[in-house]
Amino acid sequence: MTAAVEHSLGATLAVWWTLPFAGILLSIALFPLFAPRWWHHHYPKVALAWALVLAIPFVFEHRGEAAHEIAHVLLADYVPFIILLWALYTVSSGILLTGTLKGAPGQNVLILASGTLLASWIGTTGASMVLIRPLLRAISWRKHRAHTVVFFIFLVSNIGGALTPLGDPPLFLGFLHHVPFFWTLRLAPAMLFLAVPLLTLFYFLDRRYYRREEAKRHGTDEIMGIRGWHNFLYLAGIVGAVLLSGVWRIGEVHVLGVDLKIEGLVRDALLVVLGVLSLKTTSASVHRANQFSWGPIREVAILFAGIFVTIIPALAILKAGEHGALRQLIALADSPRSYFWLTGGLSSFLDNAPTYLTFFNAALGDLLPNVPEAAAVPQLIAMHHHYLHAISCGAVFMGANTYIGNAPNFMVKSIAEEAGIEMPGFFGYLFKYSLPILIPLFLLATFVFFA
């Protein structure tokens, strides 16, 4: 988005232009809870409806400017975003962990810790896909199992994704908006600050249950193994392609009036090639064992098309800073601490990728008003890195607060339930696990990192 367009649009748009954005986010959050089967069959129509509710009057009122904004967000943000998620999903679905561990607390900690580290490199969804079934096999004989799945959601499906832009969609959106690839490694202390106590707590909790259950154990251990090893090479290729696009500057091409970086197009092409190679070279039996289907990526593609279209006015208004209709929200976020909790609070209940983008733009509008994004982001990192740190941590970590906070949470819950584990309901998860375990840790993290 150019600075001139941002300013003229953002300063003139009324707050009600953000309603379709709120509508699609609330639909994603609430329908799976209250009408899951209806939502399953009709979410594409809902996403399309919200996109049209925004796009038709937006184009009618703002003509070429609005059409340009829609084309820009779809070509510069949406397409690369979906291609990365598609590639990560495809490649990680080609990795199969075989064998069964005996479900002892130390081994469960090992799986959770491995997943926490892996998530930053294959994405929280990919790591959840790869590791949830081996974990469920390991604990299949145990009586108390739900807590293990909940800690898996905390660590593998959320907190572990903090270290690279590949780990969690919000961070990749940051990367697309000029945050350097390795900048996110700065989140490592905060990630460890949360992960180490969580793993320790899990170990003692699980050991307590295990001691009561051990006598009932049956079956024998199987040797663990990995099928689809070669997909790790493709993963390395994905990391390389994304890195390349961050450091290589070739130039720009104009497509539908939108300036697109050639290095970004090269990256996307490489990601597609790596994904196709993975599909062609991975045994069908590995995909079958992982219950591979295009379902998850189809959902992401459809819903995020709606999100990216409806988010346009919200981002423009936020970038207008104190001249925009959301000046009160910007005034509310006046410190890293408040950005951490505002981004995190909303990421707990709404998807964390658009939430990140919202507060990322709020910070830019607040701290560096009227500076073009390409110049503003390096300045934000140089002069106000605590703000970006807080927004990134809030978006990535607090997605763990509820089932609806991050996409893999629901997927893991669903797979665990189909494996016969009675997971806590929405409020059970919140009151039994998130509020007593995560929130105190987030409060401590606030004082340590964002005070």
Place this chain on the structure above:
Amino acid sequence: MSHYAEFVIHGDDREIVPYLAGFAAGSGLERAFVFAAEAGFRISALRERLKHHGEVTHVICDAPHRDRLRAAIEKAAPRFAFEIKEERSIERAYFPFSFETPSREVAEKIKGVLGSLPKGVKAADYAPHEVTDPGARGPEVYSPAHEYTFSGRGVIEGDVLGVVETRRALMGIEFTKCDEIAAHHAT
């Protein structure tokens, strides 16, 4: 249907429970009676305490062993300060249950329990609902519907110890919810 007896015994349950458990083990009557609270019977602890002026333990015993159990309690009464405050006949017992599971394995377990109910026990108003949705196959992130769902509700009723046994079996299966057992006393 033979009636069961419910003994309401006044005294310290830390003495009553081990004494009667020992009696059951020594006389081979482990399956003849149950402690009502442990078995999941609905008992208002406060009302019982007020009514009987202190702590009481409810024991439910099958008809053939009713006299032996009464004799055992009365025999211990002077030593442990037990007292039978009430002895009532129970005709039958019942509890409502419900379940909803996306797990085929769990569904088989539930069907196993409900398909082989103990003699004199039946599942009333039971209408199981089994749905398969091929469109929901595989993992999903934003619209997680289950490919398979087995749900149902009903009331287990009939022979008292059979009802207790069925409740224990259902409570051992995840995704099932059982209310407390209610007793129909003989008038």
